[in-house]
Amino acid sequence: MGVLLEIDGLKTQFFTSAGTVKAVDGVSYTVDEGETVAVVGESGCGKSVTAMSILRLIPWPPGKITEGVIRFAGRDLLQLPEDEMRDVRGKDISMIFQEPMTSLNPVLTIGLQLTETMLTHTSATENEARKRAVELLDMVGIAEPERRLAQYPHHLSGGMRQRVMIAMALACEPKLIIADEPTTALDVTIQAQILELMKNLTRDLGVAMIIITHNLGVVARYSDRVNVMYAGKIIEYGSAADIYYRPHHPYTLALLKSVPRMDQPRQAKLDPVEGQPPDLTMLDGGCAFRPRCRYATDECAKGLPPLENVGSGHFTACFQKDKLVSSLQEAS
Amino acid sequence: MLNTSEIEVESDFEELSEKRPFFQVFFELIRKQPLGAAGGGIVVLMILMAIFAELLTVFDPELNSLEHMLMPPDDTFWLGTDQFGRDLLTRIIYGARTALLVGFTCAIVGATLGLVLGVASAYFGGMFDLIVQRIVDVVMAFPLIILALAVVATLGPGTQNVIIAITIPFVPQCARVVRSNALAIREIPYVDAARALGFSDMRIILRHMVPNVMAPYLIMLTSFLGQAILLEASLSYLGMGVQEPTPAWGLMLQGGAEEFAESAPWVAIWPGIAISLAVFGFNLFGDSVRDTLDPKLRSR
Numbered sequence: 001m002g003v004l005l006e007i008d009g010l011k012t013q014f015f016t017s018a019g020t021v022k023a024v025d026g027v028s029y030t031v032d033e034g035e036t037v038a039v040v041g042e043s044g045c046g047k048s049v050t051a052m053s054i055l056r057l058i059p060w061p062p063g064k065i066t067e068g069v070i071r072f073a074g075r076d077l078l079q080l081p082e083d084e085m086r087d088v089r090g091k092d093i094s095m096i097f098q099e100p101m102t103s104l105n106p107v108l109t110i111g112l113q114l115t116e117t118m119l120t121h122t123s124a125t126e127n128e129a130r131k132r133a134v135e136l137l138d139m140v141g142i143a144e145p146e147r148r149l150a151q152y153p154h155h156l157s158g159g160m161r162q163r164v165m166i167a168m169a170l171a172c173e174p175k176l177i178i179a180d181e182p183t184t185a186l187d188v189t190i191q192a193q194i195l196e197l198m199k200n201l202t203r204d205l206g207v208a209m210i211i212i213t214h215n216l217g218v219v220a221r222y223s224d225r226v227n228v229m230y231a232g233k234i235i236e237y238g239s240a241a242d243i244y245y246r247p248h249h250p251y252t253l254a255l256l257k258s259v260p261r262m263d264q265p266r267q268a269k270l271d272p273v274e275g276q277p278p279d280l281t282m283l284d285g286g287c288a289f290r291p292r293c294r295y296a297t298d299e300c301a302k303g304l305p306p307l308e309n310v311g312s313g314h315f316t317a318c319f320q321k322d323k324l325v326s327s328l329q330e331a332s
Numbered sequence: 333m334l335n336t337s338e339i340e341v342e343s344d345f346e347e348l349s350e351k352r353p354f355f356q357v358f359f360e361l362i363r364k365q366p367l368g369a370a371g372g373g374i375v376v377l378m379i380l381m382a383i384f385a386e387l388l389t390v391f392d393p394e395l396n397s398l399e400h401m402l403m404p405p406d407d408t409f410w411l412g413t414d415q416f417g418r419d420l421l422t423r424i425i426y427g428a429r430t431a432l433l434v435g436f437t438c439a440i441v442g443a444t445l446g447l448v449l450g451v452a453s454a455y456f457g458g459m460f461d462l463i464v465q466r467i468v469d470v471v472m473a474f475p476l477i478i479l480a481l482a483v484v485a486t487l488g489p490g491t492q493n494v495i496i497a498i499t500i501p502f503v504p505q506c507a508r509v510v511r512s513n514a515l516a517i518r519e520i521p522y523v524d525a526a527r528a529l530g531f532s533d534m535r536i537i538l539r540h541m542v543p544n545v546m547a548p549y550l551i552m553l554t555s556f557l558g559q560a561i562l563l564e565a566s567l568s569y570l571g572m573g574v575q576e577p578t579p580a581w582g583l584m585l586q587g588g589a590e591e592f593a594e595s596a597p598w599v600a601i602w603p604g605i606a607i608s609l610a611v612f613g614f615n616l617f618g619d620s621v622r623d624t625l626d627p628k629l630r631s632r
Contacts, residue, residue, distance in 0.1 A: 086532060089527070089528055089529060089530035090530035094529065095529075097521050097525055098521070099521050103521045105522045105544070107546075108540070108543070116529075116531070117529050117530075
């Protein structure tokens with residue numbers, strides 16, 4: 001399958017009074033057609049900013065995409081005029097947001113919000129759009145879709161609202177869906193349902209998806225490839241299995257250890273990632289994870305570790321990866 | 333088990349949105365908001381007066397009649413006549429037309445322009461917001477009446493110019509209040525979601541943001557109604573507003589108060605009462621609209 005989205009050397013910076021925040025600092029990754037790619041990292045590492053950059057929704061001031069290429073289906077999105085970009089949003093690339101409670105407009109009916117996208121981007125008539133809206137609601141598993149069209153968001157539960165958001169995202173048959181922590185605000189049982197639904201729908205419709213999350217459990221089950229981000233950079237990427245079973249970066253390892261696992265005894269202590277993410281206005285030349293890394297040596301301060309191939313399609317950016325791998329092997 | 337409870341919840345919803353007979357809603361309104369209902373009553377009375385002016389009186393509001401000059405209230409002229417022999421009751425009834433025309437036009441146009449300006453200012457932010465807000469600051473630095481006087485002085489008197497003069501100071505007032513509400517709404521994800529769905533700025537402002545700031549808009553609108561009527565009366569009283577022979581309360585007050593305050597007090601008293609009552613009614617009504625729409629101010 002061909003490459004659908006190619007991000008190359010993307011840099012997004014926020015110019016604040018406290019200094020320039022390099023929220024996204026030279027990120028490159030690709031998404032193939034129909035593929036699900038996860039972007040993982042803790043809060044403030046630049047996951048969402050990367051996603052907003054793809055849609056060019058970074059508010060200026062203070063944010064700006066300063067460098068890079070975002071090639072989508074053959075076009076460089078960063079070079080498109082604003083009106084063509086508006087056509088891409090919602091039609092070719094749509095987005096599912098983190099907060100289903102606040103991502104739907106409280107004063108407009110579900111039907112109105114669902115059909116509006118179709119009426120804006122396609123030549124559908126009001127009737128066709130309504131019909132399709134019913135189909136979409138049915139597809140995302142909402143009972144009595146006709147009745148829901150006339151209801152307002154406050155009539156629906158959080159899980160149902162997220163289903164409506166998914167229906168909205170699918171309305172114009174996009175090629176790519178960006179899901180920005182789609183399940184963070186939902187409770188655990190609903191999370192699984194929503195993820196399962198998204199996985200099935202994207203597979204059946206052949207839609208590519210970027211899932212932004214900090215939950216590695218989500219990653220393991222629902223994504224083909226994973227990008228781990230830290231301080232605005234991708235520090236490791238590879239297949240979901242590579243990341244989960246053969247992490248080569250201490251940060252990835254720390255993230256994995258910080259999640260409770262079913263296959264470990266209940267008494268096993270969780271191992272949180274110590275410390276805070278670095279202040280993005282004052283990064284020095286060295287590895288950004290260095291202060292929190294238990295494998296760090298003086299070497300790490302000298303320069304940025306480059307992304308290096310450690311297996312087929314598995315890259316990592318760490319000077320100490322050999323030390324890490326051997327210590328892991330000893331432990332097991 | 334789960335199913336039955338769901339059904340109960342649903343039926344509660346149905347009950348809430350069920351249509352009740354009009355009189356029942358009406359009485360409940362009077363019980364919950366007696367002052368607002370009284371204000372609303374005055375407003376309705378004024379509107380009826382304005383609409384059915386021709387049916388309510390047999391006299392001509394503009395025709396002079398020298399043999400009936402300055403007659404005190406009696407059987408024929410219930411409220412007396414003015415210095416040109418015109419029936420005061422007739423002129424007050426017709427004056428409601430002027431008051432309502434000016435009041436509603438200024439309030440609706442002023443508040444609506446302010447609404448759009450305020451939301452746009454909050455939505456675009458940055459330089460646009462800065463410039464709009466500085467202009468708003470400048471306009472709001474003037475007291476309402478001074479600004480209105482300045483506009484009339486430039487445009488000249490007359491009903492149409494009075495409307496323009498009163499509308500202009502209303503726009504920034506409403507824009508300021510709406511902007512502060514819209515700023516909060518701008519930060520709620522559905523605005524970003526709308527942008528991510530590829531809607532144009534105009535569409536997001538008008539369709540997605542404006543309906544969410546309806547509460548402050550309606551509050552400003554109703555408070556403008558009373559203010560506009562008072563301002564129109566003030567301008568007319570100062571001779572800068574509606575011109576003779578058009579019946580307008582401020583104008584009648586001026587004609588009566590200056591020369592006949594002692595010899596024929598009724599000439600000034602009745603239009604004065606009409607102005608106070610109208611402003612009082614609109615303000616009561618506006619307050620109850622505010623109480624209903626703004627949960628923070630709801631009676632404890």
